[in-house]
Amino acid sequence: MGNKAITERDKDFAQWYTDVVRAAKLCDYSSVKGCMVIEPNGYAIWEKMQEILDKKFKELGHVNVAMPVFIPENLLKKEGELVQGFAPEVAWVTQGGSKDLEERLAFRPTSETLFCDYYKDHISSYRDLPKLYNQWCNVVRWEKETRPFLRSREFWWQEGHTIHATEEEAKKETDQMMEVYRWFHHEILAIPSVTGVKTEKEKFAGAEYTLTNEALMYNGVALQSGTSHYFGQKFAKAYDVKFLNKDNKQEYVYQTSWGTTTRMIGGLIMVHSDDYGLVLPPRIAPKQVVIIPIGDDEKVDKLCNEYKDKLSRAGIDCYIDNTDKSPGFKFAEAEVNGIPVRIEVGARDLAENKITVARRDTREKLTTEADTDIVTYVKVLLDTIQRDMYDRAKERRDKLTFEAHNLEDMERILNTQPGFIHAMWCGDEACENRIKEIKGCKSRCIVEDGERIDDKCVCCGKEAKHHVIWGIQY
């Protein structure tokens, strides 16, 4: 049983995902491959993500700016590694409106180059540093295979770009922003992600190192969900971003960038949702409570309005479903849309001074007194749902977390049930390539200060250097 428009999750996970996206009206396809129309329900989640993250960024001293969508070819090509890394997926604009362009323009795949080009003329002294900039924008990467939210050719994100006077300060920024992403996933999205360092092979093109936040979906496939890069002086040298330090000497700046995208919406679905549709953790749900009046009754309407006023004043996002649909329709709709708490008010219950409250995550129906302290009741319930959702996701993640000591272990696990696989690694890229031959399994991240679960590399058997988490990714 489940929503009639949704394929069962355990039957066909990919189709289930697409069905939930459509049934909850999060986004629709457009006439351009891989470009989506984010519908009100989906955009409201993105707005909530922006609201929470933006507040956090600003508390940490960042300011927002807006850069152009276009990057001239020459500018993009100044940093060799970045160009190489992104070349296959850059979209080029080759025709202007009236006259031929002198050179091609790239639609930004990421904006390091634009920020550098700007910074170089606006920095002269260590007193001008740091610059802690962020922008909320769209970028384009011409992907071959596309999937709503998880991989689209155009996606929305925030990209933070900072420059600092010292290596130490820039590295601290890189760590700090990864911690923000970790906090956001655990505390707000109720997703028990893991964080660590990307291997040389998997790091961002042009970075000295990349920190990553990795989430595990219900089906055991990993999703990179937030990265923070330390660039050192690589871009600064390519783009000539210099400042006069305290010793009155020219020095290149130390740079970072960090980003999270609309992909997180896909992650939310794939971690928490079920056969009845979307399930949202209360802290990220645009609407936390829906009040559904049953029957045409003056007392019922009055109580609904009273609840709404009280809850709204307490800062809880709620609304009354006053449409003339049947109660059953409203229940099902609230469910497919993932509203965490549903309050059902009807004359039958009210005669006994009762109301019914349903929680979306477990689909449990609870009964309480109509004259209960509704604000406290709902607040406690929302907190409980948030915590329970995290606990269930963590339980699932732990169930899908394995340990491998040799290639046979790896193969057995990946052929049975993919997940996070902990294994030791010698540090040789050849071993990464060998492991990738097993169902495309890649290193997710190196666990910093990870315990040594073996002395030998899982692949070649030589001395192990790092504790790495491996997995199949979206």
Added chain:
RNA sequence: CGGGAAGUAGCACAGCUUGGUAGUGCACUAGUUUUGGGAACUAGGGGUCGCAGGUUCAAAUCCUGUCUUCCCGACCA
């Protein structure tokens, strides 16, 4: 970018083999009765059949190309 499937009303599909007035269900609109898990009746509205060529007196139907979507692989936030 390779392999497979599919595009006909907002959605799900029939019609195509054998060319000849574009259909069904849900959704939508109006009215009435309803309302505790996707209400009922009555009356309505909506489609250059993905797009572009071609064959033909005539194309949703046959041919060619192209775009898009889904699934499976290679590349990626």
